[in-house]
Amino acid sequence: NAGVTQTPKFRVLKTGQSMTLLCAQDMNHEYMYWYRQDPGMGLRLIHYSVGEGTTAKGEVPDGYNVSRLKKQNFLLGLESAAPSQTSVYFCASSYYKGAMPYEQYFGPGTRLTVT
């Protein structure tokens, strides 16, 4: 199993450009998440999904959109990139145990620079 994979690993964008980050998991997990990690701050939740066709906003959703058309994929879109979106982006997935999601499995991260 590949676990959680992210594409691309690195990207440089100019202000105003758009891009999509792809997250894929092969563990049949229900829950998927997008986080950003910035120096001196903890991981912050951008958007998440509790199942195919559903998405919800996290702590820092502004400037991002997401889609979960297939259970195994979770896409993060930046429609008009800004320098404030320079960050490392992590995708994660988890499964149910009882009524709550269990431990999360993380992808390797995408380092995005917006100039």
Add this chain to the structure above:
Amino acid sequence: KNEVEQSPQNLTAQEGEFITINCSYSVGISALHWLQQHPGGGIVSLFMLSSGKKKHGRLIATINIQEKHSSLHITASHPRDSAVYICAVTDGGSQGNLIFGKGTKLSVKP
């Protein structure tokens, strides 16, 4: 005030030392997680616990629900333990999303 606080922020140890990293939280939780982030950036889950103590190899995690506190211990530390250790809690009132601490950067010198 951050909902999840870790101490210390940075820790340098000599190989073989016993290491303790602390985590305090201020919200109601259903579980607490310890994660490890290596210099290459990858994040792996070490423990998920809601009570008591768990052990995996040289790593031990404990939680005191009444005091809202958890500790991660590393026995006989080794340079390969050098990483950022992150505490996170599953918010009992939400969809089960994680709230993260800022991490403790551990460096173990040979």
